[in-house]
Amino acid sequence: MADEQEARPDLAAMMVPVGRALVAAELPILREHGLSMWAYAVLLGLKEEPVRTQSALAKAIGADKTRIIGDLDDLQERGLIRRTPDPADRRARLLSLTPEGRRLRDAARAAIRLREERLLARLPAADRRAFLRALRTLSELPLDEIAGDPAADG
Amino acid sequence: MADEQEARPDLAAMMVPVGRALVAAELPILREHGLSMWAYAVLLGLKEEPVRTQSALAKAIGADKTRIIGDLDDLQERGLIRRTPDPADRRARLLSLTPEGRRLRDAARAAIRLREERLLARLPAADRRAFLRALRTLSELPLDEIAGDPAADG
DNA sequence: TATTGTTATACTCTATAACTATA
DNA sequence: TATAGTTATAGAGTATAACAATA
Numbered sequence: 308m309a310d311e312q313e314a315r316p317d318l319a320a321m322m323v324p325v326g327r328a329l330v331a332a333e334l335p336i337l338r339e340h341g342l343s344m345w346a347y348a349v350l351l352g353l354k355e356e357p358v359r360t361q362s363a364l365a366k367a368i369g370a371d372k373t374r375i376i377g378d379l380d381d382l383q384e385r386g387l388i389r390r391t392p393d394p395a396d397r398r399a400r401l402l403s404l405t406p407e408g409r410r411l412r413d414a415a416r417a418a419i420r421l422r423e424e425r426l427l428a429r430l431p432a433a434d435r436r437a438f439l440r441a442l443r444t445l446s447e448l449p450l451d452e453i454a455g456d457p458a459a460d461g
Numbered sequence: 462m463a464d465e466q467e468a469r470p471d472l473a474a475m476m477v478p479v480g481r482a483l484v485a486a487e488l489p490i491l492r493e494h495g496l497s498m499w500a501y502a503v504l505l506g507l508k509e510e511p512v513r514t515q516s517a518l519a520k521a522i523g524a525d526k527t528r529i530i531g532d533l534d535d536l537q538e539r540g541l542i543r544r545t546p547d548p549a550d551r552r553a554r555l556l557s558l559t560p561e562g563r564r565l566r567d568a569a570r571a572a573i574r575l576r577e578e579r580l581l582a583r584l585p586a587a588d589r590r591a592f593l594r595a596l597r598t599l600s601e602l603p604l605d606e607i608a609g610d611p612a613a614d615g
Numbered sequence: 616t617a618t619t620g621t622t623a624t625a626c627t628c629t630a631t632a633a634c635t636a637t638a
Numbered sequence: 639t640a641t642a643g644t645t646a647t648a649g650a651g652t653a654t655a656a657c658a659a660t661a
Contacts, residue, residue, distance in 0.1 A: 315593060317487070317505075317574070318577050318596075319486075322483055323484060325480075326477040328605075329608075332608045348474075360642065362641090371629065372642085374629070376643075397636080399637095430595050430598060434591040441591070442476065445475075446476075453485075454482040454483075454485035454486045516618085526620075527653080528651090528653085551661085552661070553660095
């Protein structure tokens with residue numbers, strides 16, 4: 308039934324290479340702003356309110372807690388984030404953006420957005436809106452709801 | 462102007478994790494069919510007509526030519542692909558699917574498609590069609606047109 | 616001299632284990 | 639004993655270099 312028309316590559320086979328290319332497009336922009344990919348993810352992950360532990364931040368941005376330590380050190384030395392010991396639990400460090408960190412994050416994000424808009428301009432306006440809406444819906448699902456065992460959730 | 466409404470994560474920040482989750486969802490299905498991710502990519506890359514060199518196949522599926530040799534060896538031993546020396550150029554090996562290879566590829570692909578449909582069912586029908594159309598458009602672009610230096614193409 | 620296929624090597628990224636200091 | 643942060647180590651995946659055969 309409509310085999311011919313339904314034929315399309317696997318979702319992963321389309322998403323993964325495009326995702327990789329998008330990362331490749333971001334890297335030189337981030338480099339111009341003096342940021343690694345993970346450093347940028349950290350700045351984005353801190354949002355507006357402080358985060359209570361490095362582990363929580365790491366988890367939120369999909370990194371290992373050991374992975375981001377070097378980036379945190381660097382960002383702190385450059386005055387882009389604050390890392391203050393929590394008085395209530397001296398094991399933990401309260402993480403927050405400095406004004407300069409916020410500015411750099413916004414500048415990098417704006418440059419990336421500009422680049423993305425040029426790519427998205429290739430899509431018809433209606434498709435483009437639906438694409439972003441759908442992508443956002445999928446990316447907001449718990450990841451193990453996509454990856455998890457189908458037998459587990461019926 | 463409409464900052465609030467336009468706010469969305471970076472494209473890469475949405476695509477990459479979803480892509481990873483889709484791969485994670487595929488892996489157990491492929492394992493049930495005795496295929497690695499790259500072996501599956503090889504079966505898909507061979508399509509219907511033979512491919513003239515391993516390098517060309519590797520390039521077509523986005524792999525390094527050295528990366529797929531082990532998979533080609535395995536697939537050949539299991540009778541899923543043919544690797545016959547090209548009489549016209551004895552350096553090259555003509556690659557093609559055997560009937561069993563075609564059957565296994567189709568079975569794996571059908572199982573993956575079934576899983577994907579369950580995920581896509583979360584999207585409204587119209588968004589879903591537009592999403593697939595847009596994703597396909599983007600994935601069919603030359604990748605360096607996404608990743609390439611914006612100064613290069615104006 | 617260039618190219619196909621191959622093997623061996625090095626590199627990058629990530630995950631694991633082990634340590635300290637707090638709780 | 640359990641957890642936050644850290645360091646050191648090991649593993650997976652990928653790319654690079656070097657080689658034999660052929661053009």
